[in-house]
Amino acid sequence: MDFDAYKPAVLLDLDGTLVDSVYQHVVAWSEAFQAHGYEVPLWRIHAAIGMGGKRLVPWLLRGHVDDTEELSDDHRRRFLDRADQLRATRGAAALVDDLERREVAFKIATSAEAEIRDALLETLGRTDLASADADDVGSSKPAPDLLLATCADLGVEPEDATLVGDSAWDAEAARRVGIRTIAVRCGGFGDDHLLSAGADAVVDDPGALIGRL
């Protein structure tokens, strides 16, 4: 691909993209489902990661369930209990430094709940980074609301922005509004899955993008 074709306004997904958190999410959701009497295959949970919790639960349980709130709370508690195991993905902090040094407009675009977002930013070592509050911007990914709100914050048109994300839901949300997506493999999603959801390119991790956005 021709990286020179990309305009320099960058939206960065956080959960799974800048922090290596997907597998801990999968196990935390599995434990929460089991605790509430649901058996959900872990590969299906993996495929749902990247949606907001309010969407993920009914998507996996195939319909509205009354205990979505309790399941989300249980997942959050279990995930945060193992937050000390989290690490930044390869090159994540260096990519943020690189964007700042080169004065590329960028912003974190995450639909993670506030408590989880704060834990992820702490893992990244960048609690100073601002992001649009997921609770304020309507529907979560794959709805594009958050991405549009973040573009508005940055003062750029969607077609001038590039999203870096790890999940098919990122790519799908971006495609709906004409934002380019570079997908990273570090969330554990297959290339075919990411490309068929609309990703324009796939690289291993944020480290592969230093100097190139």
Added chain:
Amino acid sequence: MDFDAYKPAVLLDLDGTLVDSVYQHVVAWSEAFQAHGYEVPLWRIHAAIGMGGKRLVPWLLRGHVDDTEELSDDHRRRFLDRADQLRATRGAAALVDDLERREVAFKIATSAEAEIRDALLETLGRTDLASADADDVGSSKPAPDLLLATCADLGVEPEDATLVGDSAWDAEAARRVGIRTIAVRCGGFGDDHLLSAGADAVVDDPGALIGRL
């Protein structure tokens, strides 16, 4: 695909195929690596699952390390500590019943260590099922030694056998000796990954194969 073309001698991978164990393996390996001072991205660990531990550690750490044995022991302990979270994959027990009822020759083909194999068979509810002992058959997957030993046990030629497995390492081992592979998605590996490793077909889980092997 034409399932009728498959001859009815079946090798069943256990770990990740009949038991939903891959994500717990990933997290257990990650914890073991961290405890020994190594940082390995979780998606890379996922990609290595299905190899024997003696191969997995040097593959991930890019060379021989002195503490492969300690890392494997630590992983095993952490994995077994959460064995009560394990569940059979969808249709796994029913597929075994189906093969027995239809008198299809089959055998478990696993390179899991004895203690882990026993925990997995217990999860499946079939501690009576025999398997070739991985320690007795030379190199682990992607080497085909275990698959050849299992074919010999069954008294079939490799080209008359079909392996059901969840990882690229299963498909690669089988391809080397002319065994067909049907891959299941329930280990969380992408279709392109499985097919490019040599899988002949991909289905969701063992439940999709009932009555068809």
